[in-house]
Amino acid sequence: MSCCFMCGNNTQQSGEGEQGENRVRIFSYNELRKATHDFSAANKIGEGGFGSVFRGRLKDGTMVAVKLLSATSRQGVREFINELTTISNTMHENLITLVGCCAEGSHRILAYNYLENNSLQHTLLGPGRSNIQFNWRARFKIAVGVARGLAFLHEEVHPHIIHRDIKASNILLDKDLTPKISDFGLARLLPPNATHVSTRVAGTTGYLAPEYALRGQVTRKSDIYSFGVLILEIVSGRCNYNARLPYEEQFLLERTWTSYEQGHLENIIDVDLEDDLDVEQACRFLKVGLLCTQDATKLRPSMTDVVRMLLGEMDVSTERITKPSVISGLGELQASDQQRSSDAHSLLLRSSTTIEPSTSSSDATTQSSL
Numbered sequence: 325m326s327c328c329f330m331c332g333n334n335t336q337q338s339g340e341g342e343q344g345e346n347r348v349r350i351f352s353y354n355e356l357r358k359a360t361h362d363f364s365a366a367n368k369i370g371e372g373g374f375g376s377v378f379r380g381r382l383k384d385g386t387m388v389a390v391k392l393l394s395a396t397s398r399q400g401v402r403e404f405i406n407e408l409t410t411i412s413n414t415m416h417e418n419l420i421t422l423v424g425c426c427a428e429g430s431h432r433i434l435a436y437n438y439l440e441n442n443s444l445q446h447t448l449l450g451p452g453r454s455n456i457q458f459n460w461r462a463r464f465k466i467a468v469g470v471a472r473g474l475a476f477l478h479e480e481v482h483p484h485i486i487h488r489d490i491k492a493s494n495i496l497l498d499k500d501l502t503p504k505i506s507d508f509g510l511a512r513l514l515p516p517n518a519t520h521v522s523t524r525v526a527g528t529t530g531y532l533a534p535e536y537a538l539r540g541q542v543t544r545k546s547d548i549y550s551f552g553v554l555i556l557e558i559v560s561g562r563c564n565y566n567a568r569l570p571y572e573e574q575f576l577l578e579r580t581w582t583s584y585e586q587g588h589l590e591n592i593i594d595v596d597l598e599d600d601l602d603v604e605q606a607c608r609f610l611k612v613g614l615l616c617t618q619d620a621t622k623l624r625p626s627m628t629d630v631v632r633m634l635l636g637e638m639d640v641s642t643e644r645i646t647k648p649s650v651i652s653g654l655g656e657l658q659a660s661d662q663q664r665s666s667d668a669h670s671l672l673l674r675s676s677t678t679i680e681p682s683t684s685s686s687d688a689t690t691q692s693s694l
């Protein structure tokens with residue numbers, strides 16, 4: 325049996341998204357246990373920094389992805405449901421829909437809409453790739469969709485939401501390859517000094533803006549950096565970091581910058597793209613990626629401007645693009661905070677440029693313990 329929890333003091337937003345009702349559906353533990361066949365191994369579809377994810381079917385036939393939050397994310401029932409009410413009211417075509425949650429005893433569980441085509445990490449960048457044909461039209465739609473979803477979180481939701489973990493595994497695809505950003509708002513479920521950023525996942529650190537990785541400064545601009553890395557992956561069809569490539573090609577961002585300087589950005593475009601490839605558009609997307617990953621945070625465009633640039637409504641070519649910083653040496657970072665702080669000193673910045681001391685005053689900075 326499920327019910328809805330009404331939440332009184334929640335400031336809410338809308339904008340491009342629908343005006344949601346101020347409630348989140350509450351499931352019993354038993355309901356979700358049944359839906360996932362007792363959280364069976366066969367139904368397990370993934371594991372991330374928050375915990376394990378299972379495919380499930382609710383009594384009414386709705387397919388859900390059930391995320392069991394690990395112990396570190398546990399908090400009081402009211403606080404938990406308050407945060408989830410905010411998430412479930414934040415609705416947009418390019419954001420995942422939270423179906424409901426469970427906060428029974430020590431269990432803290434989220435149920436999301438199940439998305440048929442898994443994540444961009446799995447289907448576009450995964451080792452075997454999938455059968456899905458990611459032609460240029462599909463990639464255009466995915467890149468613009470993610471940009472719109474992020475622009476919505478950054479600029480239309482009040483107070484704005486910083487995602488903190490934009491990466492290919494957090495971009496899920498529905499049956500029409502419409503992208504849905506997942507895991508937004510979840511950082512608020514964690515204790516103040518914790519982070520769920522899974523540094524153990526190869527490549528995850530490649531999305532982190534230098535000021536985030538080195539100083540824990542989380543702002544909209546650090547999300548925009550991550551988006552910049554993601555769009556390079558979408559156009560090139562490869563992961564941001566690949567240790568099996570020759571040293572100078574391992575970091576996609578570094579390689580893209582070199583090609584940009586040489587005037588041959590087209591070398592970065594996925595060779596698997598054929599008939600419908602628009603080289604000019606693809607190069608424009610790569611330039612937007614470079615604009616977003618500039619070392620100086622204030623030079624990175626807002627997500628609204630990114631959307632306009634991707635759609636060709638705002639010029640990119642006249643903008644001067646400065647060199648990005650690429651973080652390396654983070655691959656084996658341990659999960660403990662203590663370890664993290666000592667490892668942070670051994671990080672290598674693969675650029676001689678300096679890091680902006682802080683972000684603009686209008687962009688609230690959140691400290692993270694990475």
Ligand SMILES: Nc1ncnc2c1ncn2[C@@H]1O[C@H](COP(=O)(O)OP(=O)(O)OP(=O)(O)O)[C@@H](O)[C@H]1O
Nearest residue numbers: 369370371372373374377389436437438439443493
């Ligand atoms: N709503 C969903 N529909 C379908 N598959 C999903 C859904 N949510 C998650 N998954 C799958 O479960 C995997 C694990 O998701 P999860 O968010 O826990 O980890 P992650 O994205 O790899 O890392 P992180 O915890 O840092 O976000 C995803 O990569 C995806 O394959």
Ligand SMILES: [Mg+2]
Nearest residue numbers: 372493494507
């Ligand atoms: Mg995720």
